Amino acid sequence: MSKFLLHINGQDHSVQAPDEESLLSVLRNRLALTGTKYGCGEGQCGACTVLMDGAATRSCQIPAAAAAGAKITTIEGLERQGRLTPVQDAFLEEGAYQCGYCTSGMIMSASALLHDNHSPTDEQIVTAMNGNVCRCGTYPRILAAIKRAASLSAGGTR
Ligand code: FES
Ligand code: FES
Structure with a gap:
């Protein structure tokens, strides 16, 4: 059991965990940040x-204690004062x-x-998103959303 500080979405959280x-697990089960999803638990699906x-x-794939000192952003931390990011807007629009x-993991990777x-080719998008799996097969719309987000603003998420 260790005690450590996690910096998540601009806030420090004191955590005690094995x-x-x-x-x-710490995000979902100790800090109630359930936007980050558990899929495979093996580093293969990207939901997390x-x-x-x-x-x-x-x-x-990361022990929470190893993330101490890093700046962590989850899906809950993307919006600013109620405004979604261009990537979030584009996923909605498409x-x-x-x-x-899979969506929060897709949005974080995108x-x-x-x-x-700021201006990836289709091939670069597919390569970057290769580790994110969508069981529903919405890949064409995900590609369209990322291209729309790129044309809207080139990210602007952090
Ligand atoms: S839950 Fe982490 S990669 Fe699948
Ligand atoms: S798993 Fe991607 S939308 Fe259902």
């Missing part, structure tokens, strides 16, 4: 993606979801991509 407990110091990161289970590359 050394091996994942960041995903958060940003760690700006990089898309599988929170199921209807880039069906059940929605946000990281567009922060680093």
